Amino acid sequence: MAKGTIKIDENRCKGCELCTSVCPQHIIQMATYFSARGYRPATLVDPAGKCTGCALCAMICPDVAITVYRETKPVSGPKIQVAPA
Ligand code: SF4
Numbered sequence: 001m002a003k004g005t006i007k008i009d010e011n012r013c014k015g016c017e018l019c020t021s022v023c024p025q026h027i028i029q030m031a032t033y034f035s036a037r038g039y040r041p042a043t044l045v046d047p048a049g050k051c052t053g054c055a056l057c058a059m060i061c062p063d064v065a066i067t068v069y070r071e072t073k074p075v076s077g078p079k080i081q082v083a084p085a
């Protein structure tokens with residue numbers, strides 16, 4: 001399973017909660033405090049590192065407030081050699 005994390009820009013978030021409803025890992029919650037804009041911003045609560053970087057939250061966010069970071073591993077496998085012509 002891929003590993004990921006997200007960063008939520010509180011200055012963009014309007015607290016619509018769409019991201020909390022789509023996250024398959026249920027690791028986005030609404031904060032108990034208000035942002036400078038007067039909304040309760042979405043917050044990542046992921047102490048167990050469950051985020052897979054699937055980006056569903058970022059895709060549904062109407063305010064482009066979420067940036068997704070996904071761990072990428074180098075692809076291992078057979079090396080392909082091109083035979084000389
Ligand atoms: S990237 Fe996927 S798993 Fe991670 S917080 Fe967003 S919806 Fe949840």
Ligand code: SF4
Nearest residue numbers: 013014016017019061
């Ligand atoms: S979908 Fe976007 S605007 Fe709505 S709560 Fe989540 S981060 Fe905030």
